[in-house]
Amino acid sequence: MQILKPATAGTLESSDLMVTLEPGNGGIELSLTSSVMNQYGRQIKKTVLETLERLEVKDAKVTVVDKGALDCTIKARVECAVFRANDASAENIPWGGVIV
Amino acid sequence: MKNAVGRDIPDYLLTNGKEVYQGKNYMDGKYIQKAAPKTRRYEKPQESKIVATIADALRQCGCKDGCTFSFHHHLRNGDYVANMVIKAAVEELGIKDITVAATSLGSAHDVIADYIEKGIVVGIQTSGIRDRIGDVVSAGKLKTPAIIRSHGGRPRAIEAGEVHIDIAVVAAPTSDCVGNCRGIGGKHNCGSLGYAMTDAKYADHVIVVTDDLVDFPNYPASVEAIDVDAVVVVDCIGDPKKIASAAARISQNPRDLMMAENVAKVIASTPYFKEGFSFQTGVGGPSLAANLFLEKYMDERGIKMGWAIGGICGPMVELLKKGKVGKVIDVQDFDLESVNSINQTPNHFEMSASQYANPANKGAFVNKLDFVVLAALEIDTGFNVNVLTGSDGVLRGAPGGHPDTAAGSKCCIIVTPLTRGRMATVCEHVVTVTTPGDCVDVLVTDYGIAVNPLRPDLIECLDNAGIPHVTIEELKDKAYSLVGRPDDLQWEDKVVAILEARDGTILDVVRKIKPYTVDED
Structure with a gap:
């Protein structure tokens, strides 16, 4: 999917994260901060990148501010931000397809 | 050397008879020689021990470079006294190489973190270490490793002479003019003064800081006049709202x-x-x-x-x-x-x-x-x-x-x-x-x-x-x-804090944390 416009999903509440997507410069550019950085930073990065790959997002500037969210939350917030950035979040979301 | 809980304690810390943790009750039955303080005789009757300022009291108590101060934490996050005393020592007397031996330190003592960064406070001995002091010590900015003890380990260490207190400071909700202190009856009460009691008995000098001077004798006293060198009256010893900050309400969760x-x-x-x-x-x-x-x-x-x-x-x-x-x-x-x-x-x-x-x-x-x-x-x-x-x-x-x-x-x-x-x-x-x-x-x-x-x-x-x-x-x-x-977690070699077991052996050490990167090696 293409990132057509800036979009965000999530909050800065504890156990949540805020994902911001913007059109990129020809690749994925990830900026990550987390309250559990030292223990889970790499896992969060992996989950974010895998989710983008699953949605075939190849060109985006991604900002993640994590407050200790679980993996399922991270996936959901990234998916939501992608669909919003693609103007595709209103209808026909592929439940059971690429959105597991 | 590995201790009984599997922690690797660096050998260079095991000097002067210091041992690694061996298990519960290891020291049972051993004898200790208690360390008595060197105290001044006040033979000539004094009407009052009140001195005008904290700086005057510090001078009277022979405060000099390398001084170890003791504080107690009954005023918790509302404590003003520890900061007042350290500030007076540093700014008015120009004292360097200070060790702060407090029963606990919290957010009220962020100013001490500044003195750690400036290299003026060089030692910390405490139970609680958090907020800015925790951050700067974890970042390796304190000259010597902080020594962390339990509430029982601290009086043990004081009695054994492992901590020698030059000046103990008592933040007293009430005191009389010769230093009989109580934690009640004043403007800013904290109740028990239990942590100050051992410190006052084993310190060379004791300064009482109070904001409520009461009639002699302030009895029954928690810290007694026989151990007190000087009394300083200040406007306020603490913020009463923050004294009870550990809001001890029954949870509804x-x-x-x-x-x-x-x-x-x-x-x-x-x-x-x-x-x-x-x-x-x-x-x-x-x-x-x-x-x-x-x-x-x-x-x-x-x-x-x-x-x-x-x-x-x-x-x-x-x-x-x-x-x-x-x-x-x-x-x-x-x-x-x-x-x-x-x-x-x-x-x-x-x-x-x-x-x-x-x-x-x-x-x-x-x-x-x-x-x-x-x-x-x-x-x-x-x-x-x-x-x-x-x-x-x-x-x-x-x-x-x-x-x-x-x-x-x-x-x-x-x-x-x-x-x-x-x-x-x-x-x-x-x-x-x-x-x-x-x-x-x-x-x-x-x-x-x-x-x-x-x-x-x-x-x-x-x-x-x-x-x-x-x-x-x-x-x-x-x-x-x-x-x-x-x-x-990824650590550097530098030890920033030594955690003593209550019996004085070394239970664990805290090292400086390595900056983290999400990129694989």
Whole structure:
């Protein structure tokens, strides 16, 4: 999917994260901060990148501010931000397809 | 050298007879030579010991470079006195190379972090280390490793001469003109002055700082005039609103209440739960709520609590007033209800830190405890508990009386949720061992109860009472299945803090944390 416009999903509440997507410069550019950085930073990065790959997002500037969210939350917030950035979040979301 | 809880202690720290932790009761039966202070004679009668300023009092007490100051933390996050004294020493007397030996340090003492960064404060000895002081020490900015002790370990170290206090400062809610101090009767009361008592007896010099000068004699005194060199009257010793910052209210959180109920069930299943039993709780949500459920079981069985100790708060005072506990012995007060009760409510008494928890005296109160209910930041599959470092490795807690009560009591129950946000509370290895696993008996979480295999007798009690329990490994696996297995923290070699076991051996060290990167090596 293409990132057509800036979009965000999530909050800065504890156990949540805020994902911001913007059109990129020809690749994925990830900026990550987390309250559990030292223990889970790499896992969060992996989950974010895998989710983008699953949605075939190849060109985006991604900002993640994590407050200790679980993996399922991270996936959901990234998916939501992608669909919003693609103007595709209103209808026909592929439940059971690429959105597991 | 590896110690009894598997921690690698650098050999260069093992000098002057310092040993690594060998297990519970290792020092039992040994003799110590107590270190007496060198104190000044005031033979000529003095009408008053009042001096105009803190700086004057410091000069009178011979304050010089390399001075070790002692402070006590009864005013908690509302304390103004430690900062006032350090500021006067540094800014007015130009003192350098200061060691701050406080019973605990908190957010009120951020100014000390500035002096650490400037290299003026070079040593920290404390129980609690958090906020900015925790950050700068964790960043390796303190010249010498901080020494962290429990509330019982501190009086032990003072009596053994391992900490020599040049000047002890007492923040006194009331004092008379010669230094008889009490924690009550003033404008900004803190109740018990238990932590100041040992310090005042073993310091070369004692300065009392008060904001409420009362008539002589201020009696019964917690710190006595016979140990006091000077009295300084200031406008305000602390912010009363923050004195009771550990808002000790009974939790309404259903998860906390469920865990608290299970704690009470475990207690009621043991043979120690009988007429006259003794008890201590921490002031964390579920620990405190255990009081409530315990009362129900006491009523059902028609038994009363003999005595309770500790940091005291409202719910325990209520039990005392209802006649459901015989005596409350108090080293520190956590809320205004307990502050207003000590030495007022019949059978609510004060005690010193040494009486409370010192493992090297001839029998502290903790040694007679039946039950203690405590919280944990982390607990590992060896039942070792961490209450000092965050799971990011930064200093942000306090052993307090945790290791002392755990070691002394017949049944030590840790109550904690299985996870906090993404952090697994039950884990494979705690970041820092503050209470060794051989002192911890039962773990109660929101996902189940585990009993230390060292206590088959307690396992039998739970089985007989039909209380389900699992192994601690199962709880750890459950936690990791929810939040994922955390990466190991990356450390540099530099030791920033030494954690002493209560008996003075080295239980663990905290090293400087390595900057983290999400990129694979």
